[in-house]
Amino acid sequence: MELTVERDLPPVLADLPATALADQLGGPTLFDLRKPDQPPLFVSVLLHGNEVSGWDAVRALFAEITDASTLLFLGNLEAAAHGVRALPGRADFNRVWEQGESAEAAVAAEVTTYVKAANPRMALDIHNTTGENPPYAVISRLDPETLAFAGAFSTRALLATQPHGFQTRRFAQFCTAMTIEVGTPEDPSSTTRATGFLAALLADNAPPNGARVPESLSLYETAARVTLADGTVLDPDMQRFNFRTAPAGTALTRSGSLHATAADDRDLGPEYFGTNNGLAVLKRPTMLAMYTGEEEAARRDCLCYFLEPVT
Ligand SMILES: [Zn+2]
Known part of the structure; x- marks a missing residue:
């Protein structure tokens, strides 16, 4: 498994479901679609191969993603090809961002170095839940920008202290970062929700909510x-x-x-x-x-x- 970095996003990809990406791209791919003098929005999808709503949202927003200053990471495409979270016997791609000896951890370290150097304005990692949950944000910091980011997505946010090695926890060390859990992959409203939120972030360079923490936000910790x-x-x-x-x-x-x-x-x-x-x-x-x-x-x-x- 090796990281590929691409400078443009071929429109043909928009036609492909998550299961077909590995054939087309080979493995984990970082699209560097930055524009000069605009801090990029970092978006990652498919860290878990069967959590396809994030990719389906990206497919719906190819023009917007290309027009904005963006870094887009497509994670575990091998697992996606098989419709599973991670391949049997292989590392979970959302537990390897802080350390590890696996091929996935090596890719994660490479992506982290690249993205950190790009000084992103925000980082968003899109997931589906396995079980029935209302949509919620997962954050690892409590500064106003992060809380406002979470509140822009949901009235529920989780301050996660575990598990170790999830991407948001690593990226929060250098930018405002959040994971969104948009609902189950089977529920069509999960993709609608992911698409709407991502579209809003791409359209507006300003911090969500003007970095004001909404009063409606309920915050929990694990x-x-x-x-x-x-x-x-x-x-x-x-x-x-x-x-x-x-x-x-x-x-x-x-x-x-x-x-x-x-x-x-x-x-x-x-x-x-x-x-x-x-x-x-x-x-x-x-x-x-x-x-x-x-x-x-x-x-x-x-x-x-x-x-x-x-x-
Ligand atoms: Zn996940």
């Missing part, structure tokens, strides 16, 4: 990352508690137990879980996010996060 114990069976119905509070006593799975881990790897299991007939149940009301109904995604990454409001 207090714990929740993973499945061996043999535990998840419960897709729990997706209804994403960004909502599940009452004490709720069993989050159909069987087995769960692990809850803090960003510093502390075991938070005893704080959150009791047991009822061998089933892990919440000890106290808890807000969930990103609960996935898909076994494979839950095993590969995590089942969900527990949120706490940031006050």
Whole structure:
């Protein structure tokens, strides 16, 4: 896997679904479409190969992207060709931006160096959620510009302290950066939402909201990352508690137990879980996010996060 840098965006690409990009481009590709004296907008899509709404938004905005000063990164095209988040046995392309020995980490480091040197005005990474979630922003800083950026997209923002190595966390070290989770890939409104937001950013060089933090913005942080114990069976119905509070006593799975881990790897299991007939149940009301109904995604990454409001 090697990074290719291209200076123009061939219109023919707009006809291709995410699954066809690897054939056309070979692998991860950075389009450098900067204009002189205009700090670029950096946009990345397909860090997760099956999260196609970002690419579909880009396809709808080829003229606008080409006219603006833009850096566009297309990430895991091999995974996209197979319609999966990441290929089996390979690194997750959104966990490699801070360190690592993988080919993906090498590409991420190269992209980071390139983009940092370009001094972008903002960085936007577009994702789909695996589970049913309302749209939300993920940020890793709390300065007014970042909060205003988040508030321009959604009334919900997540201050993420984990997992390590996600792109926004790295890029926030040198520019205003945010991940947007636009909804599931299956839902057509996810692409509409991504397209509308990206179009607004491309049309206006000014910071969103004039860098004012909207009062409507609810800010949460991830207090714990929740993973499945061996043999535990998840419960897709729990997706209804994403960004909502599940009452004490709720069993989050159909069987087995769960692990809850803090960003510093502390075991938070005893704080959150009791047991009822061998089933892990919440000890106290808890807000969930990103609960996935898909076994494979839950095993590969995590089942969900527990949120706490940031006050
Ligand atoms: Zn993703």
